[in-house]
Amino acid sequence: MKTKGIKYSLAFFLSLLCGLLLSGCWDRNEINDLAIVLATGIDYSHQKVELTAQIFIPRKSGSVSSTGSSESSPSGVTMIRTAEGSTIAEALNRLQRKVSREMFWGHCEVVVISEQAGKQGLREYLDFLLRYPQFREHAYVFTSGGEAKEVLALLDPLERSSAESLREMANLGLGSRVTLLELAQSIASPSGSAILSRMLISPADPGQKKLATTPYAKGISLFKDGYYVKTALEPVSVGVLLLSNELNNFIMPIELPQVKGAFSIRMNKVKTKLTPSIVNGTWGMGVHIESEGEVVLNTTNYDLANPVMLSKVEEAWLNRFKELAEQALQLAQKDLSADIYKFADQFRRYNAGIWKKNQENWLTIYRNMEVEITGNVIITDTGKSIEPQGIPHQASN
Amino acid sequence: MSKRQGAGGSSDGTVITGQPEIDGARLQSIFLDCSDMVFHTFQTNSRLSAVCIFCVGLCDAERIERQVLKPLAETEGGSPTVSSTQLVYTLQEASQAILDGFALLLMEGESNGTIYALSKNIGRTTEEPAAESTVRGPRDGFTESLESNLALLRMRLKIASFKSKTITMGTYTNTKVTLAFVEGLISPELVQEVERRLSRLKIDYVLESHSIEEGIVDERFSPFPQMLATERPDVVVSNLLEGRFVILVDGTPFSLVAPITLSSMLQSPEDYYQNIYISIAIRWMRYIFYIMSLLLPSFYVAITTFHQEMIPTVLLLSIARAREEIPFPALVEALIMEVSFEALREAGVRLPKQIGSAVSIVGALIIGQAATTAGIVSAPMIIIVALTGIASFMVPRYSASISTRLLRFPIMLLAGTLGLTGIILAIILLVIHLSSLRSFGTPYLSPIAPTSAGKLKDVWWRSIPWSKSR
Numbered sequence: 001m002k003t004k005g006i007k008y009s010l011a012f013f014l015s016l017l018c019g020l021l022l023s024g025c026w027d028r029n030e031i032n033d034l035a036i037v038l039a040t041g042i043d044y045s046h047q048k049v050e051l052t053a054q055i056f057i058p059r060k061s062g063s064v065s066s067t068g069s070s071e072s073s074p075s076g077v078t079m080i081r082t083a084e085g086s087t088i089a090e091a092l093n094r095l096q097r098k099v100s101r102e103m104f105w106g107h108c109e110v111v112v113i114s115e116q117a118g119k120q121g122l123r124e125y126l127d128f129l130l131r132y133p134q135f136r137e138h139a140y141v142f143t144s145g146g147e148a149k150e151v152l153a154l155l156d157p158l159e160r161s162s163a164e165s166l167r168e169m170a171n172l173g174l175g176s177r178v179t180l181l182e183l184a185q186s187i188a189s190p191s192g193s194a195i196l197s198r199m200l201i202s203p204a205d206p207g208q209k210k211l212a213t214t215p216y217a218k219g220i221s222l223f224k225d226g227y228y229v230k231t232a233l234e235p236v237s238v239g240v241l242l243l244s245n246e247l248n249n250f251i252m253p254i255e256l257p258q259v260k261g262a263f264s265i266r267m268n269k270v271k272t273k274l275t276p277s278i279v280n281g282t283w284g285m286g287v288h289i290e291s292e293g294e295v296v297l298n299t300t301n302y303d304l305a306n307p308v309m310l311s312k313v314e315e316a317w318l319n320r321f322k323e324l325a326e327q328a329l330q331l332a333q334k335d336l337s338a339d340i341y342k343f344a345d346q347f348r349r350y351n352a353g354i355w356k357k358n359q360e361n362w363l364t365i366y367r368n369m370e371v372e373i374t375g376n377v378i379i380t381d382t383g384k385s386i387e388p389q390g391i392p393h394q395a396s397n
Numbered sequence: 398m399s400k401r402q403g404a405g406g407s408s409d410g411t412v413i414t415g416q417p418e419i420d421g422a423r424l425q426s427i428f429l430d431c432s433d434m435v436f437h438t439f440q441t442n443s444r445l446s447a448v449c450i451f452c453v454g455l456c457d458a459e460r461i462e463r464q465v466l467k468p469l470a471e472t473e474g475g476s477p478t479v480s481s482t483q484l485v486y487t488l489q490e491a492s493q494a495i496l497d498g499f500a501l502l503l504m505e506g507e508s509n510g511t512i513y514a515l516s517k518n519i520g521r522t523t524e525e526p527a528a529e530s531t532v533r534g535p536r537d538g539f540t541e542s543l544e545s546n547l548a549l550l551r552m553r554l555k556i557a558s559f560k561s562k563t564i565t566m567g568t569y570t571n572t573k574v575t576l577a578f579v580e581g582l583i584s585p586e587l588v589q590e591v592e593r594r595l596s597r598l599k600i601d602y603v604l605e606s607h608s609i610e611e612g613i614v615d616e617r618f619s620p621f622p623q624m625l626a627t628e629r630p631d632v633v634v635s636n637l638l639e640g641r642f643v644i645l646v647d648g649t650p651f652s653l654v655a656p657i658t659l660s661s662m663l664q665s666p667e668d669y670y671q672n673i674y675i676s677i678a679i680r681w682m683r684y685i686f687y688i689m690s691l692l693l694p695s696f697y698v699a700i701t702t703f704h705q706e707m708i709p710t711v712l713l714l715s716i717a718r719a720r721e722e723i724p725f726p727a728l729v730e731a732l733i734m735e736v737s738f739e740a741l742r743e744a745g746v747r748l749p750k751q752i753g754s755a756v757s758i759v760g761a762l763i764i765g766q767a768a769t770t771a772g773i774v775s776a777p778m779i780i781i782v783a784l785t786g787i788a789s790f791m792v793p794r795y796s797a798s799i800s801t802r803l804l805r806f807p808i809m810l811l812a813g814t815l816g817l818t819g820i821i822l823a824i825i826l827l828v829i830h831l832s833s834l835r836s837f838g839t840p841y842l843s844p845i846a847p848t849s850a851g852k853l854k855d856v857w858w859r860s861i862p863w864s865k866s867r
Contacts, residue, residue: 020814020815022814027703027816028702028703028726028813028814029702029703029705029707030701030702030726030727031701031702031713031716031717031720032717032720032721032723034705034713034715034717038710042491056717058714058717058718058720058721059718059721066808084817104705104706106705106706106707106859107706107710107713109710134706136706148424160711351675
């Protein structure tokens with residue numbers, strides 16, 4: 001009697017276990033059945049959204065070379081598929097129809113939005129990318145001057161994929177480093193504007209395949225209220241990056257008045273601090289630039305061991321900064337009347353009550369705002385050499 | 398020595414009559430067809446008839462001749478010169494004593510027999526334990542002889558409060574089983590409880606201490622060992638000093654120590670023989686690898702089949718590339734590899750040493766090289782299985798490592814069907830089981846759960862011996 005009970009309970013338990021385990025099996029997704037998407041591109045043409053996916057081809061790279069197919073692309077580990085639709089969701093749906101494996105967006109670390117698509121507004125894309133479960137919110141976002149799918153189609157000879165090279169560039173701090181979440185937050189913030197690095201395609205080396213090349217960062221795409229408005233190119237883009245606190249890895253030439261030649265300074269640290277103030281109803285913004293750098297090139301005949309000379313260079317450097325900042329401010333305040341540098345966020349943080357009252361006519365306030373630029377720059381190092389090098393007949397001293 | 402009893406022959410309570418011819422004949426009928434029994438009938442110097450009975454393999458015949466027979470036969474009123482003697486009064490006692498390796502002497506006119514402890518030392522001498530080798534630390538190990546094992550303990554515990562009680566167990570084997578402990582350190586209730594469990598245990602034969610372990614542990618159907626089997630006297634002594642008891646069984650070098658906890662299974666005696674920092678680091682490594690030996694393949698299977706977003710991108714691409722040509726799902730792949738690894742391991746253990754190494758070479762070639770080249774198993778899976786194997790070798794107690802070997806498979810199935818949810822489910826079930834498990838009244842997870850802060854020190858870090866003595 002007792003053994004019978006045990007038998008029944010065992011059978012019950014086993015059937016329960018089978019039900020539990022087998023139902024789990026259906027959700028199984030082997031890696032072999034996935035199309036791993038490394039980057040997503042969004043284009044807009046003929047009133048349609050074009051969604052492009054860069055998909056990893058999981059062939060053993062070793063076996064490709066052993067077959068001797070040198071005709072294949074340099075790395076050849078990615079391919080792209082594009083589909084269009086009236087909305088981005090529809091495009092995604094159609095895109096899946098073109099790929100034999102289940103598309104897996106969980107590793108999409110790069111999103112490229114063409115400026116053309118940006119003109120239609122980022123809202124739809126952002127909502128989708130932040131709502132669709134698989135997308136990463138810390139994927140880096142870039143814009144492209146041309147079509148996004150062309151950037152994704154590149155087969156970078158150096159990196160595993162062009163997605164990887166874009167990601168690495170963002171990590172290096174070339175241009176602005178903006179993630180999907182940051183982009184959405186920045187558009188949702190009081191300033192309502194955003195900046196994104198703009199990618200172009202460098203021409204392939206002679207003799208190489210057309211696609212065997214690298215994207216490169218050139219300029220900054222400016223977004224106002226979620227819409228693309230303008231591209232800032234050098235030197236204005238430097239000022240934009242400076243005011244956005246995103247200037248990294250930059251070498252800047254400095255010229256002194258009445259001096260032949262120039263110094264080049266590599267910046268190790270650039271920090272911009274915004275200090276809002278409201279005095280007697282007058283809104284003002286203080287921009288303070290802190291920077292440290294070292295001289296990497298000196299084509300003048302002056303010796304930097306001389307502290308007077310050094311402070312002159314520092315002064316010229318600061319003036320150059322101010323000049324760049326003013327250009328960038330001119331662009332944002334007067335030309336675009338877009339609050340690119342998030343002054344609004346600063347004011348709201350500074351005094352939320354007053355900000356709320358003046359929120360309506362913020363743009364007028366912004367356009368006429370006095371901005372005071374101050375700074376403190378230090379040359380920490382003059383490089384390996386002290387006196388200028390390569391000047392003829394100088395060695396005897 | 399406790400009372401002699403048992404089924405050592407078709408004996409009854411017949412008393413010894415004092416006439417060696419009659420008693421000898423009776424014993425001869427008991428030991429009919431026992432070719433190893435020697436019945437030596439002789440006359441002493443004082444013309445008394447006597448018979449000496451012993452088992453030829455167990456007793457030292459030369460010493461019997463020199464110390465018992467010679468003094469009796471040659472000297473007037475001479476008596477045997479043996480230090481350890483005892484008197485027996487019934488034939489049953491006598492026959493049992495002979496079977497235990499004593500020599501029995503029956504003299505005319507004496508209504509008792511005398512037994513002499515003149516047993517021969519059979520078996521091996523003390524060697525380094527094979528299953529628990531050490532770099533630094535004592536190298537002597539237990540042998541099959543209970544007396545010498547007890548001596549090894551006594552050698553280290555030269556105090557009177559080190560007590561040992563011997564009983565015989567096994568209807569057919571009459572094996573001596575000794576319960577040893579240090580009085581004052583162990584709780585008397587625990588000793589009583591063990592004695593109660595041992596006395597209740599009815600068993601036909603005891604060839605290895607595990608048959609006793611199975612009979613007296615709290616939960617015999619648990620995959621986790623609740624007694625520590627060791628063949629190292631220093632391990633036993635350190636456990637005795639922590640208030641545990643040891644059960645030594647005649648005929649096997651493996652002694653049983655209890656009560657134990659999970660954390661003590663993961664501690665090696667060598668921890669205490671090394672620099673404290675190194676011991677702590679190694680101890681932690683062991684904890685981590687113990688968990689790895691249980692969960693690593695399951696984790697790999699779960700993540701690669703259900704949670705691909707959790708793998709770092711670059712790693713995922715490498716895995717995807719390696720897995721591309723593999724015909725099996727990750728779960729099947731893992732099961733194939735784990736089963737063949739276990740088979741290989743089992744084969745290596747059972748085979749003679751010379752062939753064992755050959756097996757491991759062949760196995761390494763087949764499992765490692767050929768399987769990946771043929772595209773049957775992916776290289777990451779090989780790494781996982783190898784790591785798991787190494788992890789299970791890191792557990793210092795063999796009995797603890799085999800429990801994870803076994804549990805790995807159901808967890809793998811859960812992981813392959815439910816993903817990380819399955820692993821969590823398995824962990825929850827395991828924790829429920831472990832926290833309800835007790836080893837002789839001690840919670841198996843103590844001192845972690847229930848927490849006792851003082852004892853936790855020896856789990857997180859390592860206690861220092863001199864700090865224990867107040």
